[in-house]
Amino acid sequence: MIEKVLIANRGEIALRVIRTCKRLGIKTVAVYSDEDYDSLHVKQATEAYHIGEASPAKSYLNQEKILEVILSSGADAIHPGYGFLSENSDFATTCEKNNINFIGPSGKSMDLCGDKMQCKAAMLKAKVPTVPGSPGLVKDVEEALKIANDIDYPVMLKSVYGGGGRGIRIVTNDNELREGFETVTSESISAVGKSAIIVEKFLEKTRHIEYQMCRDKHGNAVHIFERECSIQRRNQKLIEQTPSPVVDQETRDRVGELVVKASEAVDYTNLGTAEFLRADNGEFYFIEINARLQVEHPISEMVSGLDFVKLQIDIANGEPLPFKQKDLKMNGYAIECRINAEDTFLDFAPSTGPVPDVTIPSGPSVRCDTYLYPGCTVSPFYDSLMAKLCTWGQTFDESRTRMLTALNDFYIQGVETSIPLYKTILNSEEYKKGDLSTDFLKRYGMIDKLTEDLKKEKVEKSEAAIAAAIVHSEFFKSRIQKNSSSSSNWKYKLD
Structure with a gap:
């Protein structure tokens, strides 16, 4: 049975794994780069070890x-989180050869999932x-x-070794295809x-819908429902x-x-x-398997009542579902x-630097997985994701309005954030009606x-400030009049 887990990751996902391990009485080992010396995952783990410079390649x-x-450290298992080594089949295989329990799929299965062509054939x-x-493969x-x-046309050029929206180009004619082919090839080689x-055929006005799948070492398999992931930028x-x-249920x-x-x-x-991609005619087409814990797993936990990290550990221990x-x-x-x-x-350029102050939203059915704290730093070396803000409701609109409240409560000083855009999206009629697609931002002009x-917000704030100044002024006029009638030294008696 797993007794000590090394978490080969950082940030909010490392903290997420630590949280479940603590509840299960499992010791945790954190690793950190020069950049993450003061990070929360380092402070909350049972042990922590420095592994190199800030650059991911060196840490x-x-x-x-x-x-x-x-x-x-004596760790008997490793949790890769997502990103970094989480879908590196060579690393998973090396762990297996060294009798280290890799909390995820086998290296062989991961290798098959990572090769888009072999996976498609399967x-x-x-x-x-x-x-x-x-x-x-196209030669x-x-x-x-x-x-x-x-x-x-239109078609997509996709690198078999791409991921996270990289190595993909949509082209609409022969000239664009020639240019795109060279670009995708270069991106893949660089990565x-x-x-x-x-x-592949590019399906217009598609939805990106994924299913959480779960299978134990005894061959028992289930799905844990779907997630709609259509609102994206640059395929992320x-x-x-x-x-x-x-x-619907059917x-x-x-x-x-x-x-x-x-x-x-x-x-x-x-x-x-x-x-999956869901075409506008309702057909579903498989596109890939992400062989890891997904970034958006918390919302599936909220509607299913399951702890996915615990489930991962139980399966790694050989327990049946x-x-x-x-x-x-x-x-x-x-x-x-x-x-x-x-x-x-x-164009969604990264914004990095110190975060002098931060207020994390809370309240009924609000969950925020984050590495932020007052005085932390958003590093230029890693992904721009700072937090995953999640809300639950008995109805869609209850969840949506709770999210809007939570977004308004979320204060992050020092860096630009995606929060204003999300408030615009959640307030849009298209989002309320569920009229979603992978080109949602462009299709409905969300940036405009x-x-x-x-x-509008600036004008409303200006008007509110003027109104407050008038009230403030009238208040002090009344105090001056009150005190001047009772004393010749009224200017020293303002209260």
Whole structure:
């Protein structure tokens, strides 16, 4: 049984894992770079070890150093969180060879999930529908052009080794495809040292809907419902919610069965996510498996009542799932806003530096997973995600209005944030109606609406300040008159 877990990560996800381990009586080992010396995960873990410089390549991606810490600390398991080494099949395999319990899928399964082409082939064999496109890797731009003309533009050029929105280009004609092919190839080589391109039909006005999947080492598999992740920028998620506005129980069950088939097709164990595009005609197409704990897992926890990190640890310990599909029920509605340190008006450029003060929202059914505290620093070396703000409600609108209140209560001094944009989105009629798509921001001009909202807010604040000044002035006039009538030295008797 797992007694001590090394967390090969940082920030809010490291804190999230520590929280469950504490509850289970499991000791934790934190690792940290020069940049994270004063971070909360370092302070809250049972033990902490320095592993290198701020650059991820010299710290959180340094496999040899992390393995050294595992052995020297006596940790018997490792939780990779998300990002960094979480989907590195070589690292997972190395852990297995050294009898270290990797809390996640096997290296072999992870390798299959990470290769988009092999994974797609496995899905087709399991009769899980995939997006129309190339049957295999595209060897050159001429083959890509032929496929694109066969399935009709627009198409997507995707790097097999991409992820998180990287290594993807949408092209609408032959010229754009030629340019995009070179760009995607360069991005892939820059990110992972190699390139392999596939071509897929680009489905317009799609929704990005993912399913939480879970499978133990005994072959028992379930899905833990869907999450709507359509509101994105540069193919990276901003706001997620569950349940999806367009998934009824019949659809949930039907696609859920495909998710179970997908987990079996790649012999997946532990928790993961099967991601789908939903076309405007209602068809679902499998796109990939994220072989790790997902950033947006808290909202699924809120509607299912489960602790996903505990579930991960239990499966890693070899325990069978304590429930069957029929035992799982959705309760209420949950929304997550990823609070990013970004300047919305500079194409979401990172905003970094000291955070002198911060106020974390709280209240009924409000959850905030964050590494922020007064005096901390948002580092330029890591992801811009500062916090995951989640709310739950018995109805969608209750969850939405709680989120708006929480966003208003969230104060982060020193860096630009995505909070103003989220307030504009949540107040929009399109969001309220559930009219979502992966191009939501552009389709409905959300940046322009945000500009209008900020101008209106500025005017309202100015008017409120003028009104307050008038009230203030009238108050002091009345005090002066009162005191002047009772004393010739009235100017010294103001109260």
